Amino acid sequence: MVTESExxxxxxxxxxxxxxxxELEEHFHIADAKEFREFLKLLNRLEQEGxxxxxxxxxxxxxxxxxxxxxxxxxxxKGFAFLIPEDREHPDxxxxxxxxxxxxxxxxxxxxxxxxxxxxxxxxxEVVRVVTRAVTQVVGVFQNEEAYGFVIPDDKRIxxxxxxxxxxxxxxxxxxxVVVRIVQYPEGRAAAEGEIIEILGHKDDPGVxxxxxxxxxxxxxxxxxxxxxxxxxxxxxxxxxxxxxxGRRDLRDKVIVTIDGEDAKDLDDAVNVERLPNGNIKxxxxxxxxxxxxxxxxxxxxxxxxxxxxxxxxxxxxxxxPHRLSNGICSLNPxxxxxxxxCEMEFNEQMKVVKHDIFTSVIRTKERMTYTNVxxxxxxxxxxVTARYSELADMxxxxxxxxxxxxxxxxRRGAVDFDFEESKVIVDENGKPTxxxxxxxxxxxxxxEEFMLAANETVAEHFHWLKVPFIYRIHEDPDQEKLxxxxxxxxxxxxxxxxxxGDRVHPRALQSLLEDIQGTKEQTVISTMxxxxxxxxxxxxxxxxxxxxxxxxxxxxxxPIRRYPDLVIHRVIREVIESxxxxxxxxxxxxxxxxxxxxxxxxxxxxxxxxxxxxxxxLKKAEFMLDKVGExxxxxxxxVTSFGMFIELENTVEGLIRLSxxxxxxxHFHEQHMALIGERTSKIYRIGDExxxxxxxxxxxxxxxxxxxxxxxPRRRGEGIExxxxxxxxxxxxxxxxxxxxxxxxxxxxGKAGKKAGAGKAFGKAGKGAGGKGKAAAGGKRxxxxxxxxxxAGPAVSFGFGSGKGGYGAGPAATSRKAGGSSGAxxxxxxxxxxxxxxFIGGGSSGAPGADGEPPRKKR
Numbered sequence: 001m002v003t004e005s006e007x008x009x010x011x012x013x014x015x016x017x018x019x020x021x022x023e024l025e026e027h028f029h030i031a032d033a034k035e036f037r038e039f040l041k042l043l044n045r046l047e048q049e050g051x052x053x054x055x056x057x058x059x060x061x062x063x064x065x066x067x068x069x070x071x072x073x074x075x076x077x078k079g080f081a082f083l084i085p086e087d088r089e090h091p092d093x094x095x096x097x098x099x100x101x102x103x104x105x106x107x108x109x110x111x112x113x114x115x116x117x118x119x120x121x122x123x124x125x126e127v128v129r130v131v132t133r134a135v136t137q138v139v140g141v142f143q144n145e146e147a148y149g150f151v152i153p154d155d156k157r158i159x160x161x162x163x164x165x166x167x168x169x170x171x172x173x174x175x176x177x178v179v180v181r182i183v184q185y186p187e188g189r190a191a192a193e194g195e196i197i198e199i200l201g202h203k204d205d206p207g208v209x210x211x212x213x214x215x216x217x218x219x220x221x222x223x224x225x226x227x228x229x230x231x232x233x234x235x236x237x238x239x240x241x242x243x244x245x246x247g248r249r250d251l252r253d254k255v256i257v258t259i260d261g262e263d264a265k266d267l268d269d270a271v272n273v274e275r276l277p278n279g280n281i282k283x284x285x286x287x288x289x290x291x292x293x294x295x296x297x298x299x300x301x302x303x304x305x306x307x308x309x310x311x312x313x314x315x316x317x318x319x320x321x322p323h324r325l326s327n328g329i330c331s332l333n334p335x336x337x338x339x340x341x342x343c344e345m346e347f348n349e350q351m352k353v354v355k356h357d358i359f360t361s362v363i364r365t366k367e368r369m370t371y372t373n374v375x376x377x378x379x380x381x382x383x384x385v386t387a388r389y390s391e392l393a394d395m396x397x398x399x400x401x402x403x404x405x406x407x408x409x410x411x412r413r414g415a416v417d418f419d420f421e422e423s424k425v426i427v428d429e430n431g432k433p434t435x436x437x438x439x440x441x442x443x444x445x446x447x448x449e450e451f452m453l454a455a456n457e458t459v460a461e462h463f464h465w466l467k468v469p470f471i472y473r474i475h476e477d478p479d480q481e482k483l484x485x486x487x488x489x490x491x492x493x494x495x496x497x498x499x500x501x502g503d504r505v506h507p508r509a510l511q512s513l514l515e516d517i518q519g520t521k522e523q524t525v526i527s528t529m530x531x532x533x534x535x536x537x538x539x540x541x542x543x544x545x546x547x548x549x550x551x552x553x554x555x556x557x558x559x560p561i562r563r564y565p566d567l568v569i570h571r572v573i574r575e576v577i578e579s580x581x582x583x584x585x586x587x588x589x590x591x592x593x594x595x596x597x598x599x600x601x602x603x604x605x606x607x608x609x610x611x612x613x614x615x616x617x618x619l620k621k622a623e624f625m626l627d628k629v630g631e632x633x634x635x636x637x638x639x640v641t642s643f644g645m646f647i648e649l650e651n652t653v654e655g656l657i658r659l660s661x662x663x664x665x666x667x668h669f670h671e672q673h674m675a676l677i678g679e680r681t682s683k684i685y686r687i688g689d690e691x692x693x694x695x696x697x698x699x700x701x702x703x704x705x706x707x708x709x710x711x712x713x714p715r716r717r718g719e720g721i722e723x724x725x726x727x728x729x730x731x732x733x734x735x736x737x738x739x740x741x742x743x744x745x746x747x748x749x750x751g752k753a754g755k756k757a758g759a760g761k762a763f764g765k766a767g768k769g770a771g772g773k774g775k776a777a778a779g780g781k782r783x784x785x786x787x788x789x790x791x792x793a794g795p796a797v798s799f800g801f802g803s804g805k806g807g808y809g810a811g812p813a814a815t816s817r818k819a820g821g822s823s824g825a826x827x828x829x830x831x832x833x834x835x836x837x838x839x840f841i842g843g844g845s846s847g848a849p850g851a852d853g854e855p856p857r858k859k860r
Contacts, residue, residue, distance in 0.1 A: 008062075142171075220306070256270045263325075268560060290560035414511055541595035635650075647693050
């Protein structure tokens with residue numbers, strides 16, 4: 001029987017030329033009819049998955065040998081997209097909106113690379129084929145046009161509305177939030193077509209906002225019946241006979257505690273420390289043995305794999321496992337027996353692990369401690385709390401001593417520690433936000449953080465040297481181009497990143513810089529820019545190290561209730577322990593074949609969870625500011641872009657001051673300095689500066705907040721640029737409405753900024769797509785009316801968009817190829833079947849298209 005790996009290895013050979021299925025059958029000497037049928041099934045499956053390609057001459061070959069790249073599509077609200085290749089060495093590929101075919105955000109596609117920039121690295125291509133669809137349903141607001149309807153998607157990366165025929169309404173009313181199943185994907189100018197499968201309620205009804213985000217990210221809520229059936233069969237408590245039968249190490253007589261937040265219900269880690277006679281400190285980290293109850297290939301396991309992790313939204317948790325397990329038998333509740341996996345480490349005075357042991361165990365925690373109470377004992381020395389936990393107080397003090405020493409060692413090693421403040425939105429029973437509070441990172445949180453880091457590193461190194469299939473948490477070195485830009489940026493402040501050798505930099509050099517800027521005005525700006533220059537951490541089957549932690553070996557071992565990779569490695573650990581330190585060859589081969597797939601799935605689910613959590617937080621923060629329009633607050637500039645600057649308030653709410661609202665001067669964006677500089681006054685705004693703002697408006701459709709400067713004087717009459725584009729009619733040389741500032745509308749078109757810069761320069765080298773040489777407004781062609789989308793049509797600096805490998809990490813480069821907004825529909829244009837946002841469905845003229853070839857869109 002020919003296996004997938006044998007077939008793919010053969011096709012990857014240099015001498016291989018595409019063959020028909022008959023030629024392949026002959027090569028592999030397939031004679032048996034049954035084997036031939038299985039071989040054809042294998043060819044069909046691999047072809048459907050995009051792993052091999054069937055040419056027009058019915059020959060099979062490898063995509064990479066045909067200049068095709070397979071990967072995941074990352075779309076942008078402006079219409080263009082990037083391909084993030086599965087081959088991690090391959091740079092990202094930019095795809096123009098016209099070259100997407102019917103592909104949508106998240107789809108796995110095959111792309112033909114058809115051009116490369118002169119400088120190299122920046123590739124452009126077109127979608128050849130969609131391998132798997134990521135978007136099968138869309139959440140949005142229904143718009144009833146009687147004979148037909150539209151759904152305007154919540155996800156701005158889906159930048160065309162979904163056409164709904166009359167028979168697809170299914171009872172939906174105008175203005176309701178709905179879920180649409182896509183029946184036909186967009187092709188050319190025609191929009192996607194769908195049918196409404198769920199009505200969530202009116203967009204302003206309580207609870208509909210969070211429910212919309214849950215549906216948008218397709219997060220699973222209720223568990224299927226067969227999963228719940230398995231969960232119900234799990235016992236509520238441990239049978240004493242089971243402890244003896246398994247031969248677990250009995251730690252029930254040890255003083256072990258959990259330390260968590262007040263509202264935590266799934267307690268998956270417990271700790272204990274003791275000072276040994278030789279002066280060393282012994283740390284025990286005990287993690288719930290979830291894998292004992294969630295067996296491999298069970299319904300519970302398959303559901304946990306699909307979910308990937310628990311998702312913590314503002315007002316609820318969507319758990320990876322049913323509550324019966326996560327809050328019951330798997331939770332290390334106080335004073336009850338629980339099965340655990342333990343990692344004990346002995347540290348000498350230099351905080352080196354001189355001895356460690358990883359084993360199955362049974363524990364009984366003495367107390368369920370909270371971060372607040374531990375802090376009161378070790379930091380505040382609160383007499384009442386200390387008296388209540390008098391038997392444990394000395395152990396907590398020893399925990400503090402050990403944690404501080406571990407942290408000190410980690411910092412000396414070069415771990416990068418960003419001290420960003422996190423916040424939590426408090427909501428009432430109706431989901432209405434009532435307050436935003438900052439999350440504390442006290443010594444109690446640091447104790448658990450340091451202990452978990454130590455256990456994760458110890459377990460990762462132990463199993464790396466055993467050479468068994470495993471899942472590691474890796475953090476790759478920063479992209480060299482981004483790092484170089486960051487180094488040039490900090491040089492503006494008089495700092496340098498020390499110790500960079502060749503094209504690499506040690507994380508210690510970055511941590512030293514963070515220490516140097518501690519307490520300075522530029523601390524926020526440099527910390528933020530440093531974070532943006534780094535890559536995202538992810539899961540991998542290979543241990544390549546963790547840059548941010550300066551750790552050679554790292555994994556996630558400590559949270560199997562809420563993270564699937566932890567659950568998987570728990571099973572491996574227990575198998576290795578029970579098999580005497582090794583695994584049978586067949587089992588090792590099977591696990592090795594699965595680990596990279598599990599790592600990739602877990603990384604993808606983690607990204608979805610982070611996006612959903614961010615969306616709900618942004619939504620509730622916007623809602624919190626609704627009744628504060630007109631109020632004034634002090635804030636700090638948190639980001640500077642070509643279209644304005646973002647301001648963060650004391651309560652961590654962030655809002656945008658648009659360039660068009662900065663009326664006292666014309667401001668130019670300097671990307672290298674990350675600053676807006678006034679043309680007449682030379683006034684500079686950059687990250688970290690303190691400003692006084694007023695809340696101007698809150699947009700609950702986009703969950704965005706607009707600020708304006710307090711006491712900002714208006715420009716002199718006739719010098720205005722409306723939203724940075726299209727000079728206003730009237731005034732001194734204002735130019736005609738469809739012409740960009742600095743265009744042909746007069747010598748001073750758009751005032752002083754016009755003659756000098758044109759819209760392009762005024763927006764920080766905007767490129768041809770957004771004003772270009774000053775001939776046309778944003779969006780390219782003039783159109784007969786309206787100069788395109790104002791304001792936001794300029795190229796936003798989009799940090800970290802794309803994976804960064806193709807040189808598309810940030811800045812105006814990310815909006816190349818006329819990515820600006822489209823022009824107006826044109827005077828007297830005829831349109832059939834268009835939604836409020838101007839989407840053309842088909843049949844008849846659509847008016848003048850925008851610069852990117854897309855149909856015109858009216859402003860929503």
